[in-house]
Amino acid sequence: MQLVAVIFFTVSGGPYGLEPLLTFAGQHGAILLLLITPVLWDVPAIFTVLELNSMMPVTGGYYKWVKHALGTRWGFYEGWWTWLYTFVDLAIYPVLFVTYIGFFFPELAEHKLLICLVFIWASAGLNVLGIVPVGKTAVILGGLVLTPLVILIALAFVHHNGSVALPAPSLSHISFPSFGMALYTIMWNCLGWDNTTTYAEEVEKPIRSYLTAAFSAFALTIVVYFFIIWVTLFSGIDAATLRDNLFPALGVLIGGHWLGALIALGGMASCLGIYASVLLSVSRVPMVMAEDKLLPAKLNRKHKKFNTPYVSIFICSLVVSAMVNWDLESLFVIDVTVYGAGLSLEYISLIRMRIKEPDTPRPFKIPFGVPGLCVGLILPVVVYFTALGGAFSSTNGAIWAAVFAIAILMSAEGLWQIMRWRGERSAFGD
Numbered sequence: 001m002q003l004v005a006v007i008f009f010t011v012s013g014g015p016y017g018l019e020p021l022l023t024f025a026g027q028h029g030a031i032l033l034l035l036i037t038p039v040l041w042d043v044p045a046i047f048t049v050l051e052l053n054s055m056m057p058v059t060g061g062y063y064k065w066v067k068h069a070l071g072t073r074w075g076f077y078e079g080w081w082t083w084l085y086t087f088v089d090l091a092i093y094p095v096l097f098v099t100y101i102g103f104f105f106p107e108l109a110e111h112k113l114l115i116c117l118v119f120i121w122a123s124a125g126l127n128v129l130g131i132v133p134v135g136k137t138a139v140i141l142g143g144l145v146l147t148p149l150v151i152l153i154a155l156a157f158v159h160h161n162g163s164v165a166l167p168a169p170s171l172s173h174i175s176f177p178s179f180g181m182a183l184y185t186i187m188w189n190c191l192g193w194d195n196t197t198t199y200a201e202e203v204e205k206p207i208r209s210y211l212t213a214a215f216s217a218f219a220l221t222i223v224v225y226f227f228i229i230w231v232t233l234f235s236g237i238d239a240a241t242l243r244d245n246l247f248p249a250l251g252v253l254i255g256g257h258w259l260g261a262l263i264a265l266g267g268m269a270s271c272l273g274i275y276a277s278v279l280l281s282v283s284r285v286p287m288v289m290a291e292d293k294l295l296p297a298k299l300n301r302k303h304k305k306f307n308t309p310y311v312s313i314f315i316c317s318l319v320v321s322a323m324v325n326w327d328l329e330s331l332f333v334i335d336v337t338v339y340g341a342g343l344s345l346e347y348i349s350l351i352r353m354r355i356k357e358p359d360t361p362r363p364f365k366i367p368f369g370v371p372g373l374c375v376g377l378i379l380p381v382v383v384y385f386t387a388l389g390g391a392f393s394s395t396n397g398a399i400w401a402a403v404f405a406i407a408i409l410m411s412a413e414g415l416w417q418i419m420r421w422r423g424e425r426s427a428f429g430d
Helices: 002-009 021-041 042-054 062-070 071-099 106-129 131-159 174-186 206-235 239-255 257-282 284-291 310-321 329-358 370-392 394-422
Strands: none
Touching: 002 131, 002 206, 002 257, 021 042, 021 106, 021 174, 021 206, 021 239, 021 370, 042 062, 042 206, 042 329, 042 370, 062 071, 062 206, 062 284, 062 329, 071 106, 071 239, 071 257, 071 284, 071 310, 071 329, 071 394, 106 131, 106 257, 106 310, 131 206, 131 239, 131 257, 174 329, 174 370, 206 239, 239 257, 257 284, 257 310, 329 370, 329 394
16 A cells, blocks of 8 residues: 555646646547546556566666666666656645645745745655655555545535536647647656656565556546546636646635635645655665766765665755746656656667567566567657657747756766766776
8 A cells, every 4th residue: 555655646646737737638638638648658658667677676776677778878868867857856846835835825925935945855854764654654645635636526526516528529629739738737747657666675575566556556546637627627617727726726616615725735745745755766766876886976875774865865855955946837848858768768678678688587578579569669759759849839938948858868978978088987888
């Protein structure tokens, strides 16, 4: 249950963050995209992660897989890209937390930075305590997230006297820029399946546990997303109101202020749970990269009592503290763009290891040969480049965010060359 909760928070944490979807996709496109996109974007990632993790359930997860399959250089790319994208991802949640707490105390918006810093460093302290406290906290927060949503959905169906039929699904009315941003919104709300493998050695029976927990978390995520958007559609709430005031506005419309307050509390719990879970995963990557002498050795230091990578946790927290003033739409674009590039290396690693090591034991194996894998992995690549193309034809903010994301991706090669130039060649065999 703790692993399901941690994976749920790493990937989703509830529908908080889906609010802009109706603005981009409209009533006729929202549900359609919400059901299709995870099948094309998430399912290939889940199966890839499960097979690779069953072969190598090790601390460092995806970094170790890519390094093993493609060599040290690409392993460095994978670790560097993931570390950077996670800084962007983590910066989103303190900002959302301030937005939800603003339902109770609007004046606190003036103290956004202070609240964000308390949020960030309290989560850092929890992570220093280790995976078990994070897992137990995730279970509690999961209850706080899901309970208000269940009440909201139940009241919506009980009190609604009109039709609850879904609008006819169609994408014909959506412009390409809006289509791209709708994809980014859904992709961001469904990413991070590989992040949950970086602490595999700290999980009991990791192969079986991950198999059960990943599919359970995926089913929970899609069910919650579907019903909340369905309720949103037949409630008649204005898309702009939902985008600006988030799901607490839907709670007020359906059940009154008390329900809006519960939804806001759920949003705060979601932000806390996601942040703590994602920080748990990303803090292990620089630690193992430091063990491989690809990052400074100090990142490998562990807490004497809790055996956790406290230096890595603190550095992550410092960087995120400097990023909390960015706007959310730009963070979405940067986050998904950099994450998708790292995910592509995992897909390539899967195929390479099928060819290079066909006889290596795989307790979980995708039931396709190499040609079938290649065809199946084209689907998330198409989704990725469609979203990126939509960002480049969207607003100036989204365009610059996409350009910045590409610059981040290119930085990996520059840093790699600098490290080689410094003469540390012993650790840099390709």
